[in-house]
Amino acid sequence: MIHCIKLRFVENQGRKIRGMKRFYASLASLTLVVAGLLLFNFMGADSSAALPRDCDNNSIIYCGGITSSELASRYNANKTGDLKTIYHSYGLSDYEMTHASTSAKMGEVHRDGRVTVNGETVATGATSIGRQQLYANRTKVKIGNKYYYEGSPQYSYAKGVESIVAYVFFDEDGNFKAAVMTSCGNPVHAHPKPKPVYTCNALTADKISRTERKFTASASAKNGASIVSYTYDFGDGSTKTTTAATQNHTYTKPGTYVAKLTVTVKVNGQTKTVSGPKCQANVTIETPPPTPEYICNALTVDKIDRTHFKFSTSYTVTNATFKKVSYVIRDASGSEVANLDGDTYAQDKPAAYSVQAYVTVDVKGEEKTVTADSCKQPFTVTPPNKVQVCDQNTGKTITVEEKDKDKYKPVGDVACQPPAELPHTGPAEIIGSTLGIGSLIASIGYYVASRRGLLSELLGR
Numbered sequence: 453m454i455h456c457i458k459l460r461f462v463e464n465q466g467r468k469i470r471g472m473k474r475f476y477a478s479l480a481s482l483t484l485v486v487a488g489l490l491l492f493n494f495m496g497a498d499s500s501a502a503l504p505r506d507c508d509n510n511s512i513i514y515c516g517g518i519t520s521s522e523l524a525s526r527y528n529a530n531k532t533g534d535l536k537t538i539y540h541s542y543g544l545s546d547y548e549m550t551h552a553s554t555s556a557k558m559g560e561v562h563r564d565g566r567v568t569v570n571g572e573t574v575a576t577g578a579t580s581i582g583r584q585q586l587y588a589n590r591t592k593v594k595i596g597n598k599y600y601y602e603g604s605p606q607y608s609y610a611k612g613v614e615s616i617v618a619y620v621f622f623d624e625d626g627n628f629k630a631a632v633m634t635s636c637g638n639p640v641h642a643h644p645k646p647k648p649v650y651t652c653n654a655l656t657a658d659k660i661s662r663t664e665r666k667f668t669a670s671a672s673a674k675n676g677a678s679i680v681s682y683t684y685d686f687g688d689g690s691t692k693t694t695t696a697a698t699q700n701h702t703y704t705k706p707g708t709y710v711a712k713l714t715v716t717v718k719v720n721g722q723t724k725t726v727s728g729p730k731c732q733a734n735v736t737i738e739t740p741p742p743t744p745e746y747i748c749n750a751l752t753v754d755k756i757d758r759t760h761f762k763f764s765t766s767y768t769v770t771n772a773t774f775k776k777v778s779y780v781i782r783d784a785s786g787s788e789v790a791n792l793d794g795d796t797y798a799q800d801k802p803a804a805y806s807v808q809a810y811v812t813v814d815v816k817g818e819e820k821t822v823t824a825d826s827c828k829q830p831f832t833v834t835p836p837n838k839v840q841v842c843d844q845n846t847g848k849t850i851t852v853e854e855k856d857k858d859k860y861k862p863v864g865d866v867a868c869q870p871p872a873e874l875p876h877t878g879p880a881e882i883i884g885s886t887l888g889i890g891s892l893i894a895s896i897g898y899y900v901a902s903r904r905g906l907l908s909e910l911l912g913r
Contacts, residue, residue: 504616506636510582512538513637520553523619523637535637537596538581542630542639544621552619552632559620559631563605563613567631567642569620572720575628575642579604582638602641648677648719652731655713664702665735671697671715671726680723683714687735706739744772746813746820748827753807758855759800761831765809773814780808802835842868 507515513535517523527535527549539549548555559569567575581593581600590603609616618631618640626647631640653670660666669682683693686701687709703709713731717724749766756762765777781790781797784804790797799805809827813820836853841860843850847868852860861868 504610504613504635510584510586511636511638512581512583516633516635516637517552518634520551520556520619523552523632523634524550526637534596534598537598538600539632539639541595542641543623544630544632544639548621549632556619556621556632559618560615561605561618561631561633561640561642562615563609565604565606565642567618567620567628567640568615573645574620574622574647575631575644578631578640578642580608580633580638580640582608582636646675648675649673650677650679650715650717650719650724650726652713652715652726652728655711655731655733657711657733657735660700662740663704663737664700665711667699667701667711667713667733669697669699669713669715669731671713671731673715673717677717677719680716680718683716683725685712685714687711703735703737706737709735709737711735742771744813744815744820745770746772746774746811746815746822748809748811748822748824751807751809751827751829753829753831755831756796758834758836759798761797761799761807763795763797763807763809765795765811765827767811769811769813772820775812775814775819778810778812780810782806782808799833802833804830804832806830844868 505515505518512532513523513526514531517526527539527546530536536546557569559567559574561567561578561580565576565578566573567578579602581595581602582590583600585592585601587603587607589607590601592599593602594600605616617634619634620631621629623629628642628644631642632638633640650673651671653672655670656668658666658668667684667686669684671679671682673679681693681695682697682699683691684699684701685691686703688703688705688707690701692699692701701711711733712727714725714727715731717726745768747768749768751766752764754762754764763779767774767777776793777795779790779792779795779797780788781792781799782805783789789799789805797807807829808823810821810823811827813822836855838851839854839857840849840851840863841857842848842863842865844861844865844867847870849863849868850860
């Protein structure tokens with residue numbers, strides 16, 4: 453009785469244990485299904501990659517690692533003892549193998565040898581290793597102290613399987629390094645497809661003038677990338693998009709500007725832009741220098757006398773250096789008569805003349821000369837005035853220039869009058885007519901003698 457009870461108890465316990473095993477097996481299967489669904493969603497709903505489990509002796513990791521945590525757990529368990537040696541030979545570190553969720557991207561290894569991530573081919577010519585020589589096209593390779601068999605997915609994939617999900621690892625430059633199939637842990641070699649490279653290398657600004665700059669763009673695109681256009685932002689609110697790698701721009705205001713270059717490229721059919729600190733250029737537009745001003749404002753002519761004249765010029769000179777005022781004398785026909793650096797002029801030829809003032813300045817080492825209509829004036833040299841005077845030397849009336857009249861006597865001056873004549877009816881005429889000329893002469897002689905005798909008598913006393 454007790455024996456039966458024991459048997460029943462043992463039998464019941466066995467049922468419970470078998471039931472628990474079935475529950476945990478179902479739970480494990482459900483977990484894998486959920487993980488597979490999550491991975492499927494991660495890969496994209498349109499992915500046709502297979503998620504099998506290769507639980508056979510050809511697998512590098514028995515039953516693979518569908519999730520990154522499962523891959524890490526089985527890698528660390530290393531039941532076959534050669535996992536680290538194998539993956540290290542593919543350039544994969546312990547960290548990468550145990551942190552595949554962050555160190556790798558989910559991709560696919562295709563039957564035709566392509567390795568893709570998000571539909572983009574990152575490598576071609578894929579081969580993978582297994583532990584068994586399943587078909588004749590496999591090559592025997594030695595890793596560590598063991599031999600493995602390497603072949604193309606073209607022969608190793610089951611019929612109808614076009615691709616298998618894999619962890620895809622990249623180097624620091626973003627190029628394909630290796631892949632690990634989720635279904636079996638088999639590592640994959642492939643030829644990296646060079647990653648498209650597109651960079652904005654530099655932007656230079658060469659000075660053409662105070663306000664104009666010539667911008668030169670430097671950019672590169674290769675491995676499937678091509679340059680579409682350049683966009684120049686000149687920093688003053690204006691931009692220019694062009695296919696030309698050079699562009700001129702004129703700034704309208706003084707100041708400091710930061711010009712920027714953005715390069716538009718086409719990569720795998722998609723349009724992308726790239727810029728960066730190297731594609732900036734500082735531009736300083738200086739304040740323009742003060743504008744030189746030099747103006748001949750006015751000219752005045754002062755007459756000193758009939759033949760002498762003095763010129764005075766008014767001018768304005770700012771932001772330049774005054775040098776001199778010169779005067780050009782012209783006759784009525786416009787022909788030049790004289791060119792003066794002084795401000796006085798003598799001309800004794802009666803005629804109509806004009807004088808024009810020219811102001812000469814220095815502007816940054818260059819001579820500039822300016823005049824104006826207001827700096828041109830007429831003047832006249834008049835004929836001399838004539839007056840009549842008395843030539844005291846000759847007693848005659850002559851005509852001389854007015855300026856010389858002081859050298860002579862006025863007309864009517866006594867010095868220029870002729871001697872007065874004796875009247876014809878005076879005593880002399882009466883005596884002459886009565887006594888005759890001879891008697892007159894004798895009378896004069898007698899008078900003179902009598903006067904002389906009187907003088908002698910006076911002196912004798």
